[in-house]
Amino acid sequence: MTQAPERTRPTSATEPAVGRSIDRVDGAVKTTGESEYTADRPYPDIAHATLVHASIARGRITAIDTAAAEEVTGVLAVITHRNAPPLKPPAARINPFDLSTMAAGTKVNYLGSDEVHWNGEPVAVVVAETLETAVEAARLVRVSYAAEPAVTDFAAAEGSAEPARGIPILPEGGRKGDAEQALAAAPVSVDMRFTTPPQNHNAIEPHATTAVWDGDRLTVHDSTQAIDFVRRHLALRFDVPLEGVRVIAPNIGGGFGGKGFVWAGTVLCAMAARVAKRPVRLALSREAVFRTVGGRAPTIQRVALGAERDGELTAIVHTGISQVGRVGGMPETVGRQSQHIYAARTILVRHSTATLDALPNSAMRAPGEAVGTFALESGMDALAHELAMDPLELRMRNEPESNPLDGKRFTHRNLRAAYVRGAQRFGWADRPLRPRSMRDGHTLRGWGVATAFHMPIQLMADVTVRLGMDGTVVVRCGMQEIGVGAATVQAQIAADALGVPVEAVRVELGDSTLPVAPMAGGSGQTATVAASVLRACEELRRSALALARRSSRSPLRGRRIDDLVARDGGLFAADGSGETYAQILARSGRPSLEGRVGARTSVGRVAGQVRFLAGMVGDQRRQVRAATGVHFCEVAVDEDTGEVRVTRWVAVFDVGRVINPKTAASQLRGGIVMGIGAALSEATEVDPRTGRIVGAGLADYHVPVQADVPAIDVSWLDEPDPTTPLGLLGVGEVGISGVAAAVANAVHHATGVRVTDLPLTPDRLLG
Incomplete structure (x- = not known):
């Protein structure tokens, strides 16, 4: 603590x-x-739990044989829907006056019935004296199913997408004028389709929970980035007084959004401790993280841009479809930044979702913007190519004085200065306009640029x-x-x-x-x-x-x-x-x-929440607050193999006042590294026939390692935002925004090949 x-x-x-x-x-x-982290917490007489996962995407359990597992020496309990203590269901809908109602990763009442909602859903929990014993016994649990028709192919579900339902206090999407008509009339235009794959959180510390009951009092050590959410959610699910639940999380080994919600492991660990009547630890394996903790949703996006021949934007159209689960998930609002970055005369931003029988997606670093900027900023690069214009000049020419969608004032914005400083530090003026102009033997070199954008929140x-x-x-x-x-x-x-x-x-x-x-x-x-x-x-x-x-x-x-x-x-x-x-x-x-x-009573807390929400809505109606920046990237592409290496990176950000340059630089670099992974290698492979995640672990899901990442030159303007405490804006997520596009744009400059599907694996360049 x-x-x-x-x-x-x-x-x-x-x-x-x-x-x-x-x-x-x-x-x-x-x-x-x-x-000390969650799985390090010592408790006398602690037991260990592990999960048994469903092998179908949708259906019912017809039989479950736990006899062999229960006979293993050291097994304390095998919990299934047949003997699990009942839980109260999670909140049915989000209450803006109680944000903990959005804590549940899924709507499933775990082990509450014989239903199966996704391939990987926990169908049993094994509790044993040691972790090794629990894992051994879990392999002996035999489950039979009656499978039902399931929707498991995101690409095939594109036609079933419906308008996204967002959180009322955070409206997304919008329009100004008739963008489609302006696009059709534009002297120069591009109209492109982009796809991004599902991605998974791979924090250095996998999710872990230790639960201890003392009567109706519950103490939980959890690797969570939302302590109050966990506390309130567990009090609801186990029907105990809120003051009787304590959640402890002194250190978390990385979060990125995946630890911001309550997933099956946390709930089932508390259930296991109640059944076993002793402390229980449930530390998820890497595979279990993939199969029970939501990640970034796959997306299909359309970006269409129209411009005059001098580069003035006449139309921005950005529409997107993202996946949600039948039992939860949130829209991946890919067009968020497209309402704010460029001064187009007309704008259309729209989000839709396709519902699958899959593990619900979740927030992942810069949700929406991380993959949305890939499409928008790739589109801007393609438009610059059509115009025979420098892509940085195109961005500078369309830098707005006020919010492009509705004319609201920016609380703080000096993106133009970031463009200028970044270009100088990178040496952008020496970039040849024509692709495939920079060669060193079989190595093609290219330079790319992209804008970063993220709207940070401020709560209570x-x-x-x-x-x-x-x-x-x-x-x-x-x-x-x-x-x-x-x-x-x-x-x-x-x-x-x-x-x-x-x-x-x-x-x-x-x-x-x-x-x-x-x-x-x-x-x-x-x-x-x-x-x-x-x-x-x-x-x-x-x-x-x-x-x-x-x-x-x-x-x-x-x-x-x-x-x-x-x-x-x-x-x-x-x-x-x-x-x-x-x-x-x-x-x-x-x-x-x-x-x-802070409020000293629950009534006072509700009253404070009402005042906060009223102020938040009023603030959004008056002004737009965002962190911005620019990425400059150099890549080297092997002409024979299609291998892409990022060889140089310069980024400049406008993130308000920086409290600690050392920690801020670390956060911004971390976002860039994560974005390089999304650009070149990261993808959660899902079998479209069964909905099963293939290769659920770091052996097959390739995150960047040191050899994949060059020295990253990060700087910022350090100009305070006058509307925030000390003038600071958040730096945790803006760093990843625009990264994938900078890489893709550099690859196009090197090779002349425009890749519109992530990740940029060699086959996409050689095909």
């Missing part, structure tokens, strides 16, 4: 911490292997900040550390707000007993928590001043808070008069002071 500073470079209280590359406070324990977080007489500060918030340095940046923010060294700040996180925070997702956790930390620190400073003003001996008597600054561990005026917090507390006889943000 606690992340204390470790080997951090000493700082001065007068030197701002925000904006400095401060070492991560948990860096030493993580790099030395001392950090409860926070307490406590200042002790010894000058130490404790920030408490139930946020998640998914590997991004959350404790470090919040310590920097609190340190500056109170005028204390970073080393004096300790951040407690990762526990549902702490003040409630939203999930780590949507590139919103840092800004969300920062807003509350700043308010709590301001409350604390005012409390300190109120104490000081009561003393006739205090130099702060009669002062206003607006006249003071926080520095050197206290409050001081411009003339140097003031005193430290320790002096204020000692004189008052108080051991500590606390600032708090």
Whole structure:
């Protein structure tokens, strides 16, 4: 729960911490292997569980033979639909006043009936003394099925797609003018079809859960990026009081969206612990992650662009179809960025979904935008080729002054400066216009460019900040550390707000007993928590001043808070008069002071949620807030084999103010690496006849390794957004946006071949 500073470079209280590359406070324990993750949590007498998966896509279980499994020495229980304790079903629909209603990865009431909803659905849980015993026994469970007709081929289901149903508070799609008519009349146009495959999360830490029951009180250690979601969901499913459920997640070994929802493993681990009447751990294998945790949906997209001969866009048409499961899933809103990036006269963006008997898809880093920018930015490159125009010049020419779809103002946007800086750093001016112009023997070289775009969210977080007489500060918030340095940046923010060294700040996180925070997702956790930390620190400073003003001996008597600054561990005026917090507390006889943000009652929390949603809707009606950037990519393509190597990368971002350059650069580079994987190798292969994932594991699903990734030059403008706390925007997802398109555009420049289907494997270049 606690992340204390470790080997951090000493700082001065007068030197701002925000904006400095401060070492991560948990860096030493993580790099030395001392950090504890969910599957490391020791419990006496702990049992282990594993899953048995369905082998059909849709139908019913007609027989299930567990006798052989139950006879294995060390097996404690084999749980099936025949003997599973009943669960309450998940929430039927999303309630915008309770976002935990979107926590369920699927609508299935696990082991609640003989129904099968997708190939891979858990149909039994084996609990044993050891993991090896559980795995051995699981192989002995025999299941017979009556299969029913199932829809398992996404390409074949294209014709059945229906208009997507989004979340009411997050409307997607839109139109301006008659884009189809403008497209038909355009002097120059392109009209292209793109496909992207399903992709799976492969965090370094697979999903794991440890569950312990004490009567009706449940403690769960879970590798989740949504602690409060898990807590509320489990309280609902097991029909126990919310206050009786505790969720602990001090460290998560990567999330990317897959750990933002509650999947079968978490629920069934808690069920197994209740049946076995002892602590149970269920750590998913890589295969089980593929088969029970949703990933990115496959998409079919159309991008059509019309322009005048000088490059002015007259029409943008971006429509997309994505897959959802019959028992859950969300639209992959591929056209989100197409409403905002370019100043087209007419725009049409529309999303549809095709329903399959498949594991529901889920959010995966920059949902919608990661694959949507592949299509849009490839289309822009193709249009530039038709115009015989430099593709960067085409983008610059269509940079809007206000939101293209509806004229709303941008809260902050300086993408043009990012284009200019990136081009200079990359040497873009030396790029020949004609494809296949850069050759080195059998190696063809090409340069590509693409725009990055992501709209971060900001939610609500409860926070307490406590200042002790010894000058130490404790920030408490139930946020998640998914590997991004959350404790470090919040310590920097609190340190500056109170005028204390970073080393004096300790951040407690990762526990549902702490003040409630939203999930780590949507590139919103840092800004969300920062807003509350700043308010709590301001409350604390005012409390300190109120104490000081009561003393006739205090130099702060009669002062206003607006006249003071926080520095050197206290409050001081411009003339140097003031005193430290320790002096204020000692004189008052108080051991500590606390600032708090957040509702203290459930009624207050609902009221706060109503106010937040009203403000959010109002904000969306007035303005558009987004992180943007540009990617420049160089590739080398073997003319004989079609092998593609990314050899150089330069990216420049406009992401508002950067709190910690070291952690921000890591996040942006990580997004680019993930995008390179999507461009060149990542695809979840599904047998269209059976719906079974083929090659569910890292042996067949190829993520980039060090040899696949060049040195990545990342920089940013560091210009604050005036509408956000400290001017920051999220950096977790904008990095992947546009990456696949930059690679594809560079490949076209190298070879003259336009690849419109991901990934860009050699066969697509040689076919």
